[in-house]
Amino acid sequence: MIELKDVYKTFNRHVVLNRISLKIEKGETFVIIGMSGTGKTVTLKHICGLLDPDDGEVLIEGVKMNNSSESIRRGLRRKMGVVFQSGALINWLSVGDNIALPLREHKKYSEKEIGVRVDEKLKLLHLQSARDKMPAEISGGMKKRAGLARVLVRNPEIILYDEPTSGLDPVMSTHISELIVKMKEEFGVTSVVVTHDMNSAYHIADRIAVLYNGDIVQCDVPEKIRNSAIPFVRQFVSGSLTGPIDVE
Amino acid sequence: MSIVLLVYLIGDSIMKILDFSGYCIILFFNTLFYLKNIFSKRKEIVRQMYNAGIRTFIVVSIVAIFSGMILTLQSGIELKAYHLEEKVGNVLIATLTREMGPFTSAIILIASVGSAMAAELGTMKVSEEIDALEIMSISPVKFLVMPRLVALSIMMPVVTVYTNVLGCLGGAIVAKTHLNVSYDTFYIHILESLHFKAVYVGLLKSFVFGLIIATICCAQGLRAENGAMGVGKATRDSVVASFIMMLVVGYFITEIFYRGGL
Ligand SMILES: Nc1ncnc2c1ncn2[C@@H]1O[C@H](COP(=O)(O)OP(=O)(O)O)[C@@H](O)[C@H]1O
Ligand SMILES: [Mg+2]
Numbered sequence: 001m002i003e004l005k006d007v008y009k010t011f012n013r014h015v016v017l018n019r020i021s022l023k024i025e026k027g028e029t030f031v032i033i034g035m036s037g038t039g040k041t042v043t044l045k046h047i048c049g050l051l052d053p054d055d056g057e058v059l060i061e062g063v064k065m066n067n068s069s070e071s072i073r074r075g076l077r078r079k080m081g082v083v084f085q086s087g088a089l090i091n092w093l094s095v096g097d098n099i100a101l102p103l104r105e106h107k108k109y110s111e112k113e114i115g116v117r118v119d120e121k122l123k124l125l126h127l128q129s130a131r132d133k134m135p136a137e138i139s140g141g142m143k144k145r146a147g148l149a150r151v152l153v154r155n156p157e158i159i160l161y162d163e164p165t166s167g168l169d170p171v172m173s174t175h176i177s178e179l180i181v182k183m184k185e186e187f188g189v190t191s192v193v194v195t196h197d198m199n200s201a202y203h204i205a206d207r208i209a210v211l212y213n214g215d216i217v218q219c220d221v222p223e224k225i226r227n228s229a230i231p232f233v234r235q236f237v238s239g240s241l242t243g244p245i246d247v248e
Numbered sequence: 249m250s251i252v253l254l255v256y257l258i259g260d261s262i263m264k265i266l267d268f269s270g271y272c273i274i275l276f277f278n279t280l281f282y283l284k285n286i287f288s289k290r291k292e293i294v295r296q297m298y299n300a301g302i303r304t305f306i307v308v309s310i311v312a313i314f315s316g317m318i319l320t321l322q323s324g325i326e327l328k329a330y331h332l333e334e335k336v337g338n339v340l341i342a343t344l345t346r347e348m349g350p351f352t353s354a355i356i357l358i359a360s361v362g363s364a365m366a367a368e369l370g371t372m373k374v375s376e377e378i379d380a381l382e383i384m385s386i387s388p389v390k391f392l393v394m395p396r397l398v399a400l401s402i403m404m405p406v407v408t409v410y411t412n413v414l415g416c417l418g419g420a421i422v423a424k425t426h427l428n429v430s431y432d433t434f435y436i437h438i439l440e441s442l443h444f445k446a447v448y449v450g451l452l453k454s455f456v457f458g459l460i461i462a463t464i465c466c467a468q469g470l471r472a473e474n475g476a477m478g479v480g481k482a483t484r485d486s487v488v489a490s491f492i493m494m495l496v497v498g499y500f501i502t503e504i505f506y507r508g509g510l
Contacts, residue, residue: 050379074385081383088380090372092295102384105391147380154384 001026001190002047002158007056009042016042018214019056029184029191031201033236034211035245040194041085043211044160047192048082049073060158081151083161087143089135089150095142096122096131099150121149124179141168148176152183159183161193165200173200180204198237202226210236268489271471275389276463279397282390289395296399300361301406308356312411315352316418319343324427333427337437340419341412345446349412350404350453351498354461357404358490362465365396366486369469370479378470393466401458408454449505453498460497461490 002024009017016039024030032040045051046058049065058065060076089098096118103114122128125145130138138146144167151159161180165173177200183189195201201208202222209219210233218225218233228234235243286293323339369392372378381388416438423429468486472478 045379048383050382077383077385082380084376084380086375088376090377102386105384105386150380150384 001028001061002030002192003057003059003062004043004046005057005059007043007046007053007058009039009046009051009053015214017046017053020211020214020216021056022209022216022219024190024192026190027184027188028206029180029193029204031193031195031205031208032211033195033198033201033208035236036196038211039214040211041162044082044162044192044194048077048080048160079157081154081156081159083144083148083151083159083164085144085162085166086140087135087145087147089143089146091135094132094134095127095138095146098135098146099153102150102154117153118149121153124152125149126175141172144168145172145176148179155187156189158190158192161191161195163194163196165195165197173197176200177203198239212236268467268471272463272467275393275467275470276459278389279394279463282387282394283398285390285394286398289390292391292395293399296395297403299364300357300400300403304356304360304407307360308353308407308411309414311352311356312414313418315348315411316340316344316415317422319348319415320419320422321426324423324429328427333423334429334433335437336423336427336429337416337419337434338441341416341438341441342443342446344412344415345442345450347450347498347502349408349415350450350457351494353404353407353411353454354457354494355491357400357407357458358461358465358487358494361400362461362490363483363487365462365465366469366472367479367483369466370472370482373470373472374475374478388470393462393470396466397459397462400462401455404458404461405451405454408451412450443510445505445510449501453501456497456501457494460493464490464493 002022004020004022006019006021007017008015008019020043022030032043034040042051046053046066047060049058049068052066056066060080063072063076065073065076089095090101093101099118099121100114103109103117109117118131119128122131125148127142127145127149130142130146135143135146144164148161148164159180164176164180168176180191180193181204184191191204193201193204205222207219208222208225209216210225210228210230211217212232218228218230220228225233225237228237232244234240235245320336320340323343324333324336327333327336327339369378372392378388378392381391420431420434423434424431465486468482468489472482
């Protein structure tokens with residue numbers, strides 16, 4: 001469904017992704033973990049075509065996303081949703097209007113249908129009380145959930161999540177994890193999730209890839225990652241201070 | 249060594265200016281393409297017009313009145329030496345309609361509205377809101393730039409007319425109190441030099457300034473990078489670039505229309 005082939009990306013000569021390859025199957029929940037600043041967000045942006053690699057290929061259902069025309073990108077993105085780290089809400093629209101935005105802009109539905117679909121997602125994410133609030137008036141966690149609602153309202157087949165549970169309280173973060181699992185089980189959604197939250201990662205992942213220094217050092221099922229023999233992975237998943245990661 | 253560095257720096261900034269100009273031109277034509285959606289974006293356009301016109305009302309009023317007062321006082325002092333002070337109205341209205349009206353309005357709108365556009369779009373860029381629009385297949389040009397461009401190019405001439413009117417009021421007060429020119433005399437001389445051509449060229453100038461300022465400020469915002477610091481830089485650069493382009497283009501419009509006199 002999603003394939004990265006030898007993706008190489010630099011910013012001002014600084015190598016961020018050093019020829020990474022991965023293949024994500026339809027209906028899979030694929031989790032990417034790694035330290036801050038290793039290029040997890042950059043990887044997601046390659047998958048959705050916001051960034052183009054210097055070298056290598058990104059394929060979505062066999063169609064090349066990178067360096068392709070705007071119309072091909074639009075076509076591929078039609079079945080794709082991205083939950084951004086901070087929610088990325090439009091700040092002069094209320095939460096309800098933000099969620100309705102993708103439906104309104106493309107004029108495929110009547111206002112009544114839009115209302116029904118928006119209400120359904122508000123309820124799913126426990127945001128009914130925030131419907132008429134402005135983004136500035138709600139908490140960071142609520143913004144993130146509203147961002148997720150805006151993605152879900154389009155019923156995408158592929159959802160990319162950038163740290164969906166960071167900044168949420170433990171109960172809400174479990175709720176989001178459950179939601180990711182539910183999207184897969186009920187609707188067969190393919191998910192790529194970037195996270196620091198190891199509990200959530202073990203819970204939702206079919207496979208976990210560990211990104212370090214521009215490379216995928218390990219990519220395997222959660223059990224194997226938990227009991228990894230690779231020192232970096234061991235240190236990272238246990239949060240230990242001793243190991244190859246230099247905390248200084 | 250330092251010569252090499254100097255050449256490098258100059259070359260680098262020329263490349264950046266060319267790159268940015270190219271981006272602005274493409275953005276401008278893209279925006280024209282999305283004018284077809286002008287009706288469906290009417291609410292946003294009105295909101296932007298409100299931002300550009302109503303929210304700058306007080307500042308525009310103060311600047312306009314004082315500009316009129318200063319112009320009248322300065323030219324009045326000079327004219328008085330030739331006992332021509334009752335002609336101060338002619339000088340004032342000619343200056344306002346041809347140059348000072350469009351110029352002061354543009355400066356105010358660059359400083360207040362243009363810089364806010366750059367900061368707003370820049371913030372949206374660095375907080376991934378623009379990315380989110382792209383993913384939803386909503387064109388940021390259609391959604392953000394087109395309404396701002398339309399609103400500013402409509403409001404700029406409106407603000408200019410308003411500036412001219414208030415400038416005359418300020419001038420009338422100074423003429424009366426400092427130059428002993430009665431309101432009636434002042435008014436008659438205003439009408440005498442209120443030429444149709446001066447008015448429409450002035451308004452055309454304002455309209456073009458609106459297009460330029462909106463394009464440059466939106467372009468700076470859309471290209472912001474590196475978090476809050478980048479937004480600050482985009483805002484500053486948008487003000488500087490708008491101001492320079494406004495002067496350069498203003499000169500050439502004058503040159504085209506006044507080559508053969510009034
Ligand atoms: N647009 C950009 N321009 C320059 N550098 C960037 C850009 N985006 C990301 N980077 C750099 O790429 C690296 C990886 O960033 P990112 O993917 O955001 O990290 P994370 O794994 O925390 O999500 C960082 O060093 C960052 O500075
Ligand atoms: Mg990140």
